[in-house]
Amino acid sequence: xxxxxxxxxxxxxxxxxxxxxxxxxxxxxxxxxxxxxxxxxxxxxxxxxxxxxxxxxxxxxxxxxxxxxxxxxxxxxxxxxxxxxxxxxxxxxxxxxxxxxxxxxxxxxxxxxxxxxxxxxxxxxxxx
Numbered sequence: 001x002x003x004x005x006x007x008x009x010x011x012x013x014x015x016x017x018x019x020x021x022x023x024x025x026x027x028x029x030x031x032x033x034x035x036x037x038x039x040x041x042x043x044x045x046x047x048x049x050x051x052x053x054x055x056x057x058x059x060x061x062x063x064x065x066x067x068x069x070x071x072x073x074x075x076x077x078x079x080x081x082x083x084x085x086x087x088x089x090x091x092x093x094x095x096x097x098x099x100x101x102x103x104x105x106x107x108x109x110x111x112x113x114x115x116x117x118x119x120x121x122x123x124x125x126x127x128x
Contacts (some may be wrong), residue, residue: 017062017063017065019062019065019074020069020074021074021075021076022073022074022075022076023075023076023078024044024075024076024077024085024089025082025085026085027084027085029075029085030085030088030089030092033073033075033105034092034105034108036073037105037107037108037109038107038108040070040071040072040073040128041071041072041073041104041105041106041124041127041128042072042073042075042104042105042106043072043073043074043102043103043104043105043124044075044077044089044102044103044105045058045061045074045075045076045077045100045101045119046077046079046086046089046097046098046099046100046101046102046103047076047077047078047079047099047100048079048080048099048100049078049079049080050080051099051100053100053116053117054099054100057100057116057117057119057120058100060120061102061119061120067124067125067128071128072124072127072128077089079099089103093105093109093110093113094110095110095113098115098116099115100116100119101113101114101115101119102114102115102119102122104122104124104127106127111127112127
């Protein structure tokens, strides 16, 4: 059966997985992230909508994501539309800008961050 699917494609409709993204669009949200990080981890995914690598990495991230909404807050930052927010995130958390990039914030500090394919090596469960 696998051979047939590999030759002719799997016609089973794929269900798109929805994550509990919070759009990061204002400077105030950065202060909110700091405060909320004292109660539970805050995760910021910085994504470039024009970058093929960024698209591949975010798709892999979405596919492997298995957390409940109460475990952490998950922010999505569109780098092209919110460059000033991205710059402030880098400044506030002292992390050099990369794209794509994932930051995990606890108690007001970045406890880990990665970029590109290394994003998917972060074991988020270790920070919950």
